[in-house]
Amino acid sequence: MKLSLTRACCRSYTFPIFRKPSSVLPRAIFHQSLSSSSSSSLKPKTPLFLRPPKHSATFSDLKKWHDWANTLAYEVGSSFADSDNGPDSSILCRELKWLLEDSLEDNSLIPHLGIENNPNSVKLRIALDELYGLWKERIEKRKPFQYLVGCEHWRDLVLCVEEGVFIPRPETELIVDLVNEVVRDNEQLRNGIWVDLGTGSGAIAVGIGRILGSKGKVIAVDLNPLAATVAAFNAHRYGLQDVIEIQQGSWFETLKGFEGKLSGVLSNPPYIPSDDICGLQSEVGKHEPILALDGGLDGMDDLLHLCNGAASMLKPGGFFTFETNGEKQCKFLVDYLENDCSGSFCNVSIVSDFAGIQRFVTGFRRAL
Amino acid sequence: MSSFILKRSRNSSSFLFQNPSNKSATLNSSQPNNLIYSSQNHTVFHSGFSTFLLNNMKNPSSSYSTLSRRMHRNLKDMILASGFSVLSVRSPSGSNEVVVFPRGCGLFGTWAAVEPSTSDGLTVDGIVANNWAILDESESDWKSHAAAIAQSIQVIKRRLQWKKLKVRLNLLSAELNKPDLWDDPVHAGKISREHGSLMGKVKEVKAFEQELLEHIDMIKLAREENDTDLESESLQALLSMRRNSKERELEALLSGEQDPCSCYIEVQAGAGGTESMDWASMVMQMYKSWAQRRGYVVTLMDEMPGEIAGIKRATIKVDGEYAFGYAKAEVGAHRLVRISPFDSSKRRHTSFAAVAVIPMLGDGSTRVQINESDLRIERFRAGGAGGQHVNTTESAVRIVHIPTGVTATCQNERSQHQNKASAMAVLQSRLDQLEMARQAQMNAQHTQSLTEISWGNQIRTYVLHPYRMVKDLRTNYEVSDPDSVLEGDLDGFILSYLSASLDKDEDGQ
Ligand SMILES: C[S@@+](CC[C@H](N)C(=O)[O-])C[C@H]1O[C@@H](n2cnc3c(N)ncnc32)[C@H](O)[C@@H]1O
Numbered sequence: 007m008k009l010s011l012t013r014a015c016c017r018s019y020t021f022p023i024f025r026k027p028s029s030v031l032p033r034a035i036f037h038q039s040l041s042s043s044s045s046s047s048l049k050p051k052t053p054l055f056l057r058p059p060k061h062s063a064t065f066s067d068l069k070k071w072h073d074w075a076n077t078l079a080y081e082v083g084s085s086f087a088d089s090d091n092g093p094d095s096s097i098l099c100r101e102l103k104w105l106l107e108d109s110l111e112d113n114s115l116i117p118h119l120g121i122e123n124n125p126n127s128v129k130l131r132i133a134l135d136e137l138y139g140l141w142k143e144r145i146e147k148r149k150p151f152q153y154l155v156g157c158e159h160w161r162d163l164v165l166c167v168e169e170g171v172f173i174p175r176p177e178t179e180l181i182v183d184l185v186n187e188v189v190r191d192n193e194q195l196r197n198g199i200w201v202d203l204g205t206g207s208g209a210i211a212v213g214i215g216r217i218l219g220s221k222g223k224v225i226a227v228d229l230n231p232l233a234a235t236v237a238a239f240n241a242h243r244y245g246l247q248d249v250i251e252i253q254q255g256s257w258f259e260t261l262k263g264f265e266g267k268l269s270g271v272l273s274n275p276p277y278i279p280s281d282d283i284c285g286l287q288s289e290v291g292k293h294e295p296i297l298a299l300d301g302g303l304d305g306m307d308d309l310l311h312l313c314n315g316a317a318s319m320l321k322p323g324g325f326f327t328f329e330t331n332g333e334k335q336c337k338f339l340v341d342y343l344e345n346d347c348s349g350s351f352c353n354v355s356i357v358s359d360f361a362g363i364q365r366f367v368t369g370f371r372r373a374l
Numbered sequence: 375m376s377s378f379i380l381k382r383s384r385n386s387s388s389f390l391f392q393n394p395s396n397k398s399a400t401l402n403s404s405q406p407n408n409l410i411y412s413s414q415n416h417t418v419f420h421s422g423f424s425t426f427l428l429n430n431m432k433n434p435s436s437s438y439s440t441l442s443r444r445m446h447r448n449l450k451d452m453i454l455a456s457g458f459s460v461l462s463v464r465s466p467s468g469s470n471e472v473v474v475f476p477r478g479c480g481l482f483g484t485w486a487a488v489e490p491s492t493s494d495g496l497t498v499d500g501i502v503a504n505n506w507a508i509l510d511e512s513e514s515d516w517k518s519h520a521a522a523i524a525q526s527i528q529v530i531k532r533r534l535q536w537k538k539l540k541v542r543l544n545l546l547s548a549e550l551n552k553p554d555l556w557d558d559p560v561h562a563g564k565i566s567r568e569h570g571s572l573m574g575k576v577k578e579v580k581a582f583e584q585e586l587l588e589h590i591d592m593i594k595l596a597r598e599e600n601d602t603d604l605e606s607e608s609l610q611a612l613l614s615m616r617r618n619s620k621e622r623e624l625e626a627l628l629s630g631e632q633d634p635c636s637c638y639i640e641v642q643a644g645a646g647g648t649e650s651m652d653w654a655s656m657v658m659q660m661y662k663s664w665a666q667r668r669g670y671v672v673t674l675m676d677e678m679p680g681e682i683a684g685i686k687r688a689t690i691k692v693d694g695e696y697a698f699g700y701a702k703a704e705v706g707a708h709r710l711v712r713i714s715p716f717d718s719s720k721r722r723h724t725s726f727a728a729v730a731v732i733p734m735l736g737d738g739s740t741r742v743q744i745n746e747s748d749l750r751i752e753r754f755r756a757g758g759a760g761g762q763h764v765n766t767t768e769s770a771v772r773i774v775h776i777p778t779g780v781t782a783t784c785q786n787e788r789s790q791h792q793n794k795a796s797a798m799a800v801l802q803s804r805l806d807q808l809e810m811a812r813q814a815q816m817n818a819q820h821t822q823s824l825t826e827i828s829w830g831n832q833i834r835t836y837v838l839h840p841y842r843m844v845k846d847l848r849t850n851y852e853v854s855d856p857d858s859v860l861e862g863d864l865d866g867f868i869l870s871y872l873s874a875s876l877d878k879d880e881d882g883q
Binding site for chain 2: 093097101150152163175289329331361
């Protein structure tokens with residue numbers, strides 16, 4: 007299942023997931039529908055906080071590990087931040103606290119860690135030597151914290167993630183708010199069919215699956231089979247297996263037959279320009295799947311493909327939101343949507359994220 | 375200070391039993407014709423006639439065995455002699471119940487005009503005025519017990535601001551009796567809640583008072599009739615009242631409307647760089663430990679660390695009953711004197727940290743309505759391109775309420791969405807507090823925000839060098855072991871302040 011690689015990258019990391027397929031090649035040669043409940047050959051890893059507490063350690067051994075881990079975190083200082091905008095000590099210390107929270111069966115014990123020579127032992131969801139290994143990977147290999155614990159807190163959800171699947175970003179949370187605003191007083195859209203293209207861990211799909219009406223449905227698509235499996239797991243965990251259908255395939259390819267029928271098209275597609283990939287923060291560049299990041303020469307390959315698709319797939323009055331790399335892409339897309347899509351869209355606008363960066367382009371399919 | 379016992383033990387988990395369980399039936403206008411407010415087990419009159427007496431009348435052989443049948447026989451006469459009326463009514467269950475009510479009382483829960491007294495006219499104030507010697511508890515002297523209890527009752531009344539309470543209660547009753555009250559259900563709900571809660575407090579004190587007087591009557595009666603059993607029973611009852619009264623004095627310290635709320639505690643470092651930032655973090659640690667000892671749940675909401683050590687500012691949430699009631703005593707500037715570990719030439723430094731405390735109002739209270747469009751929400755410490763470029767677990771947001779300029783930040787949650795929700799809760803409380811201050815419904819000194827706390831409003835000094843001492847400048851309460859205080863043993867300071875600030879208010883009586 008290796009896809010050919012056409013864009014060279016300036017560093018020679020071996021990326022955990024396959025490289026970006028060229029946009030001139032047929033986008034996907036396969037697609038299959040994954041029912042969220044059907045077992046697939048890929049099994050998602052159980053995140054730390056859901057594992058049974060079958061390990062134990064004495065207070066003092068755990069404290070020893072914690073002190074060691076803290077020291078490593080402090081030694082980092084601002085060196086990661088200075089080199090590639092990575093985490094500084096204070097962020098790492100907070101992650102350490104969360105790692106402990108996810109590992110311990112009983113969180114109320116955390117304040118007692120400071121007590122010297124406590125002879126009692128505590129129940130853990132992971133063996134102590136594995137904890138040493140995990141934190142080493144965090145500091146030395148810059149492995150993302152979310153891959154250590156196997157989950158990411160996103161909105162009010164706890165989504166499972168694992169290596170090979172993109173970790174949802176805080177910015178993307180806003181897409182759910184944007185959809186909420188639109189469906190709040192639009193019964194038709196609320197009960198229609200929505201698609202989340204490039205669903206990754208299923209973040210957007212699960213987020214909106216919970217705000218749609220009783221007849222509303224979400225089709226969540228990803229080219230990466232592992233992402234599709236993880237998304238199915240997350241949908242199931244939130245009891246949305248009947249609301250969200252997971253499909254493995256490329257963008258609109260599996261959606262034949264839905265032309266002009268979709269109430270909403272949402273996507274956070276890969277949008278980083280290929281040339282920027284090698285300069286990325288280590289947590290991202292060395293560990294997250296490049297298929298999720300690389301948007302082609304100017305980062306717009308997939309976004310433009312999605313705009314064209316939205317024009318034919320959305321029903322009149324249907325809503326779309328795409329996440330972008332920032333102001334430049336937003337402006338380009340607005341211009342493209344208004345001028346090059348033969349009047350298909352209306353109310354096209356740009357929405358900024360909380361950092362004030364123009365992040366999303368939204369709009370509606372014009373009524374015929 | 376002598377009026378209560380300060381335990382300075384390490385784990386003084388509870389010296390107050392804060393359970394203002396509503397021992398009385400609630401009054402509300404949906405039952406305006408009820409002359410008698412009764413619940414299954416307690417029947418209490420707004421005159422404050424004691425509960426146990428009535429229970430005993432209904433059920434003479436009940437568990438309250440210290441009262442003899444004899445007493446029951448005599449009760450009716452006594453009651454009649456002391457200005458109450460007795461009626462026999464048929465209860466819903468069909469049995470006959472004796473019901474007592476003060477003569478000439480009004481329809482609604484207003485203040486009863488009758489000053490309760492013993493059959494020979496002795497009142498609580500009268501007992502205090504007699505200046506009977508207060509001997510040790512172990513001395514079986516009824517006058518000493520009575521004098522101690524009467525004194526406690528005066529302290530309790532003062533702490534509850536008895537006179538103001540009376541005025542407020544009459545005002546609320548008048549309001550409640552208005553026929554158009556329920557046209558505005560929100561207002562009506564607020565009024566009747568407040569009335570119910572004040573009435574509950576009044577009734578409790580009055581019942582206690584009445585109980586004292588009855589025991590005195592009982593003792594006199596026992597002596598007349600040479601009934602030594604009855605006399606010793608009554609003496610025993612007085613003793614247990616005396617013990618109980620200390621607890622009630624403490625309870626009365628926390629009778630403010632917001633006292634039962636959870637709260638936020640904020641600490642900000644004063645000028646002076648790293649040394650004062652270190653001090654601010656010590657103060658914050660002191661409150662975290664204090665709150666944990668008290669069994670409160672502590673959550674760090676927001677923290678701005680200093681460059682080298684300590685914090686510039688931090689906010690914690692303290693969840694639990696009466697968190698605000700206690701913590702409000704800590705509002706002001708805290709001063710530290712020590713040899714700074716950050717000073718290579720080992721000089722003595724003085725630094726300050728300011729503390730603000732904000733109540734988290736319950737759902738029943740009026741909250742400020744926040745318009746989404748009045749808010750500006752910012753990513754805190756954002757940098758770079760964001761989005762797919764960055765993987766960070768740092769998702770703090772700051773919310774600015776544009777019309778007032780009030781801001782709130784939260785960075786402790788694991789998602790931006792939750793940080794935003796928590797920051798909104800802080801913002802709501804800040805705006806509520808601002809509004810309360812505006813309405814001046816609250817003791818102004820407890821509503822100051824951090825920015826308003828003048829560094830001159832110094833409340834306490836912590837000296838680590840050249841000698842060791844912590845001293846409260848408001849009460850002169852002092853402790854010679856700063857370590858225990860910094861480890862959260864603050865109860866002595868808090869209680870002495872609370873009692874001093876209420877007890878000095880002499881108009882209470
Ligand atoms: C930036 S990630 C977004 C994931 C998720 N929606 C989120 O916001 O967390 C982009 C996703 O698009 C998927 N993707 C990339 N190319 C695709 C294609 N041709 N068809 C479908 N999905 C694709 C990637 O596997 C990845 O999961």
